[in-house]
Amino acid sequence: MTAQPIAPAPDTDFDDAAFVAAAGGDWSDVADEIVRLKEERVAINMGPQHPSTHGVLRLILELDGETVTETRVGIGYLHSGIEKTMEFRTWTQGTALTTRMDYVASMCNELTYVLAVEKLLGLTDEIPERAVTIRVLIAELTRVASHLIAVGTGGNELGGTTLMTVGFREREEILRFFEMVTGQRMNNAYMRIGGVSQDLPPDALAFLRGAYPRILRGVGDLEDLLMKNPIYRGRLVGNAYLDLTGCIALGITGPMLRATGLPFDVRRAIPYCGYETFEFDVITETTSDAWGRFMVRMREIRESMRIVAQCIERLEGTPGPVMVADGHVAWPSQLSIGPDGQGQSPEHVREVLSGSMESLIHHFKLVTEGFRVPAGQVFVQTEHPKGTQGVHAVSDGGTHPYRLHVREASFNNLQATAALCDGGTVSDVIIGLASIDPVLGGVDR
Amino acid sequence: MADGIEGKAPSFMLGSVAKLVGALRAGSTWPVTMGLACCAIEMMAAGTARFDLSRFGMEVFRASPRQADLMIVSGRLSHKMAPVVRRVYDQMADPKWVLSMGACACTGGVFNNYAIVQGCDHVVPVDIYLPGCPPRPEMLIHAILELHQQIKAEPLGPDRAKVARAVEQAALNALAPGETARPVQLNGAPV
Numbered sequence: 218m219t220a221q222p223i224a225p226a227p228d229t230d231f232d233d234a235a236f237v238a239a240a241g242g243d244w245s246d247v248a249d250e251i252v253r254l255k256e257e258r259v260a261i262n263m264g265p266q267h268p269s270t271h272g273v274l275r276l277i278l279e280l281d282g283e284t285v286t287e288t289r290v291g292i293g294y295l296h297s298g299i300e301k302t303m304e305f306r307t308w309t310q311g312t313a314l315t316t317r318m319d320y321v322a323s324m325c326n327e328l329t330y331v332l333a334v335e336k337l338l339g340l341t342d343e344i345p346e347r348a349v350t351i352r353v354l355i356a357e358l359t360r361v362a363s364h365l366i367a368v369g370t371g372g373n374e375l376g377g378t379t380l381m382t383v384g385f386r387e388r389e390e391i392l393r394f395f396e397m398v399t400g401q402r403m404n405n406a407y408m409r410i411g412g413v414s415q416d417l418p419p420d421a422l423a424f425l426r427g428a429y430p431r432i433l434r435g436v437g438d439l440e441d442l443l444m445k446n447p448i449y450r451g452r453l454v455g456n457a458y459l460d461l462t463g464c465i466a467l468g469i470t471g472p473m474l475r476a477t478g479l480p481f482d483v484r485r486a487i488p489y490c491g492y493e494t495f496e497f498d499v500i501t502e503t504t505s506d507a508w509g510r511f512m513v514r515m516r517e518i519r520e521s522m523r524i525v526a527q528c529i530e531r532l533e534g535t536p537g538p539v540m541v542a543d544g545h546v547a548w549p550s551q552l553s554i555g556p557d558g559q560g561q562s563p564e565h566v567r568e569v570l571s572g573s574m575e576s577l578i579h580h581f582k583l584v585t586e587g588f589r590v591p592a593g594q595v596f597v598q599t600e601h602p603k604g605t606q607g608v609h610a611v612s613d614g615g616t617h618p619y620r621l622h623v624r625e626a627s628f629n630n631l632q633a634t635a636a637l638c639d640g641g642t643v644s645d646v647i648i649g650l651a652s653i654d655p656v657l658g659g660v661d662r
Numbered sequence: 663m664a665d666g667i668e669g670k671a672p673s674f675m676l677g678s679v680a681k682l683v684g685a686l687r688a689g690s691t692w693p694v695t696m697g698l699a700c701c702a703i704e705m706m707a708a709g710t711a712r713f714d715l716s717r718f719g720m721e722v723f724r725a726s727p728r729q730a731d732l733m734i735v736s737g738r739l740s741h742k743m744a745p746v747v748r749r750v751y752d753q754m755a756d757p758k759w760v761l762s763m764g765a766c767a768c769t770g771g772v773f774n775n776y777a778i779v780q781g782c783d784h785v786v787p788v789d790i791y792l793p794g795c796p797p798r799p800e801m802l803i804h805a806i807l808e809l810h811q812q813i814k815a816e817p818l819g820p821d822r823a824k825v826a827r828a829v830e831q832a833a834l835n836a837l838a839p840g841e842t843a844r845p846v847q848l849n850g851a852p853v
């Protein structure tokens with residue numbers, strides 16, 4: 218918009234009040250201006266510090282009145298150099314970095330990463346059953362937590378803070394369980410190459426059994442708040458539409474794709490971690506709009522909880538190690554809670570130090586230098602709460618990744634922003650974005 | 663500040679006024695929504711029912727920096743984001759405070775690399791550091807309460823300006839490890 222000098226208010230002739238002077242010009246001037254500006258556009262800049270852009274996303278919107286004519290997405294404000302940093306860390310340390318990519322679904326990132334490295338090592342079939350089941354349990358709970366945040370913050374961005382508080386309340390239940398098991402609320406780095414970092418504590422499953430109905434009750438609350446709210450419905454139904462063709466063309470996966478009616482779920486399509494043995498339905502909706510996406514998420518939470526229940530059953534009957542037997546890979550640690558917090562258990566340290574010198578040297582080398590991974594490359598994909606997540610890992614036979622690339626679903630899904638928002642109003646941009654549910658940590662990495 | 667009425671009041675009076683103002687300021691410290699990364703999720707969690715930041719008069723996260731007193735730098739700060747954070751800080755009205763939340767904001771954390779600013783104190787003056795990755799919401803609340811103590815004890819008027827100048831001078835004179843003397847420069851010329 219070109220700067221327009223403000224016309225001085227004309228001398229008002231009170232005797233013959235033919236026109237009304239308004240600040241900034243006469244009404245007819247304003248009308249003329251609108252005609253003249255028809256060719257021009259207003260560009261507004263949303264973010265990167267904006268409470269509704271789901272993190273540090275920047276949107277550049279061109280407006281024609283209230284209508285968005287063009288949406289451009291600026292990313293990179295959270296670029297943390299994770300992929301590059303991983304090339305300078307051992308394979309085991311990689312989990313601590315992958316967990317910080319999509320921080321809302323930390324342990325799903327870790328899962329994809331460890332599956333990729335295990336495939337490179339040829340260990341995929343040797344992971345103990347208990348470890349695999351724990352992984353599934355944790356991944357599904359992570360999915361529930363992630364979807365709760367997606368729905369909760371989505372609601373918050375539309376102005377319904379209650380949705381957020383309810384979503385976070387149920388997430389807390391899950392985080393308490395995570396904290397019990399992993400020692401951290403977020404960024405857990407719980408998955409280890411070859412298994413998981415430690416077994417579930419003895420009372421964890423009982424705790425989860427107790428929390429299970431509470432989580433479901435909260436999900437019910439959220440469903441009531443979401444599905445029965447006429448305002449929410451009114452704003453979401455038919456909004457931010459993207460059909461199957463569009464989704465396929467843009468490489469969209471996850472709840473967004475399933476909201477168009479295509480039952481594509483990596484857990485069913487290319488099963489991993491024994492998902493083929495679990496009973497669950499792939500949720501689809503056919504509305505292809507923001508409403509459908511939120512519905513898919515809400516219903517997926519219930520499916521994930523079904524899987525969680527099956528995991529609890531199985532874990533109660535599956536004793537056993539949670540780390541591969543292969544001493545070249547198995548991480549030699551045993552954590553316990555001491556007076557100063559979590560750390561190596563004193564018994565384990567004593568055992569290591571009182572064993573043979575060779576074992577101590579092996580232990581030392583494994584921890585400081587890491588194990589070698591045969592040269593080669595793999596691509597592994599899993600169903601992340603945001604969509605299909607893939608890890609492309611390349612090894613040159615060393616103790617560090619040669620290159621590690623992550624296909625983050627959030628990044629690909631974010632491509633749809635323009636398709637969802639163009640032609641809508643400014644307020645609907647928020648809805649489009651919330652229905653994609655990108656996490657900028659995952660987008661920028 | 664020094665030009666206001668506080669500049670003219672006798673100092674014994676200023677003492678009681680400072681106490682009152684400190685208590686008022688500490689009781690209504692409104693944070694600006696400055697979510698960056700994982701830590702921001704814990705910051706949001708601190709505002710929700712289980713932790714309930716509103717008990718301390720600060721549930722209102724202000725979207726506009728003009729209405730906020732406290733900036734919680736919650737998470738890793740990339741070089742691309744740094745100017746934005748500085749601008750938000752500059753837009754906040756005085757008096758203002760900065761809380762550096764998380765290992766990344768304090769030191770760069772695990773991201774010792776080309777992309778992340780190794781501590782947000784390179785960009786904004788930090789009043790209180792909160793380590794952890796991510797710090798629990800309870801820790802955030804604790805840090806905020808500590809900051810409240812600082813705010814309450816903060817001097818007012820000409821005293822405040824004096825303290826600020828002293829802090830700035832100390833920072834200018836601080837030596838890097840191994841350095842023995844540093845010429846203080848202002849606008850490129852030695853002073």
Ligand code: SF4
Nearest residue numbers: 700737764765766795
């Ligand atoms: S300190 Fe940890 S939790 Fe916070 S932003 Fe950095 S990596 Fe994320």
